[in-house]
Amino acid sequence: MPEGKIIKALSGFYYVLDGDKIIQCRGRGVFRKNKITPLVGDEVVFQAENAQEGYILEVKERKNELVRPPIANVDQAILVFSAVEPVFSTTLLDRFLVLVEFNQIKPLICITKMDLVEEGLEVEIQNYANQYREAGYEVLMTSSETAEGVKELFPYLEGQISVFAGQSGVGKSSLLNALNPMLELKTNDISSHLGRGKHTTRHVELISIANGLVADTPGFSSLEFIDLEVEDLNYCFPDIQLKSEECKFRGCLHLAEPKCAVKLAVENGEIPSYRYDHYKDFIEEIRDRKPRY
Template identity: 50%
Template sequence: MTTGAKTLENNSNSKDLVGRIVKALSGYYYVVPEQMEAADQQETADAMIQCRARGIFKKRGESPLVGDRVIYVLTENGEGMVDAILPRDSELIRPPVANIDLAVLVFSVTEPVLNLQLLDKFLVHIEHAGLPAVLCLSKSDLAEEGEETQEAKDIMEAVSRIYEPIGYSIYTTSSRQQHGIEALKHRLQGHLAVFAGQSGVGKSSLLNALVPGLALETSEISSRLGRGRHTTRHVELIQVGEGFVADTPGFSQLDFVELGIEELSSCFREMKELAPQCKFRGCTHIHEPECKVLEALESGRIEPSRYEHYKLFVAEMKEKKRRY
């Protein structure tokens, strides 16, 4: 049995219980009883129950996910059996996790250098999923030392200038210096959040700073490739005070398989607000006359980099459509 999962004596009169799946590994689901979710980290770990899922899920083509609230029963061998999945508020396909209600997009100011096009691609996916998002700029201490100091400062200023006016909160953090950690921890309370971002940006280091004693494996950036090795290999919920964070495998690429071209502009907040005022219904915001998005771009009310990324994503989606 995995360390931290508690073996419970069989109770022949056991009734249906409610809990949350916090980890899925090798065919087992690790469930924390509902009444223990607000307990401290050690108490939660001690209460964790190792469960299998009933065969009926496979027959239905369903699968319990990390984050699911489930009904389970205790079994004769001191473990448990997941009987039913309670209705989900949300579901992500990649990473496979349920009931997320906050996305924290983690991007480092340098090592690797923050790529605004990649940031916008992440934001498109999060907006399409209907999740509130906040931005976290990690490794801020590297903006104060080393050869990349000015570049890192410029990036931090650009992110604030571009993304705060369209409604994204920005948390600047340094795991090494503990800068900004308490503010981010406060934001996570009462939420089931997902940390997303490319490999090597410091997600595991950030979680280690948020939860002292956690000791997640971290990885140095490869100087040859300019990116970090994946250090997270499965989805797991990590308790942060009275909230949970899904520590997820790093993303090497994102595609638009689940997203249609006609939906893309609604994933850019500033375009979504203006689109109803365009002359033509279904305006692509690229060549149509009396397009309010193009007018806002011309007057400086839409950031050129955001619009250029929008056009690049449209082209990428059209190319994929031609290929398939």
């Protein structure tokens, strides 16, 4: 039986890429019975009824799965954050990074709208970029208007399934249009009343760019730490995890424990204080989370 990858799901149809052909498929009733929903990104076995249509018979095992947006087998998340309009937020970025790390997806931080940054603010944004690089992340500075940094994105996309994510109005669709002008994805100006952009992306679809597949999504519509436990958080901050190996006590949460290497690194300026503050805030949020039954 032929195999392929779902690149779009729309109105009960799944569009399966097999080589250079796209087959419009429906799911067999057995999926509903077994409560399996095929997702964009799934590797599937299908049966072709003719050259254009067929049925999905089997969904292969997934390496990861996001609920919102509904997509599977993601290799990396391009976290798109604007330097201005809306303002750069380390709190929101760290929240995205934790969710991405928890789902075992490689993050790439992409700071957009650099053409709008005034000189004084540019130093601040560059400092943030360097601090995140020192924490172990890849960071690119881009502008969809001037094409600054856009070409540097291409090598990251090759051979990968990538999700573009970030808050509304940061320029995800504009950046994708800059990568491939043929896309002509809709973009909306930021509402001056709300201070944010409107969602313009209606469904998840994998688009071929730079020999890779890219999903333009409305971002993570849920940024809550639903499945994350306190013990997981250490592993979602690579800079904190690295220093935690030097802590005296195994299982140190870096809160009130003595001889904690992480707290010492914060005092010495090796870990930015805002990263540690976010870590503590996230622990408190997880502890205050209402139990699910």
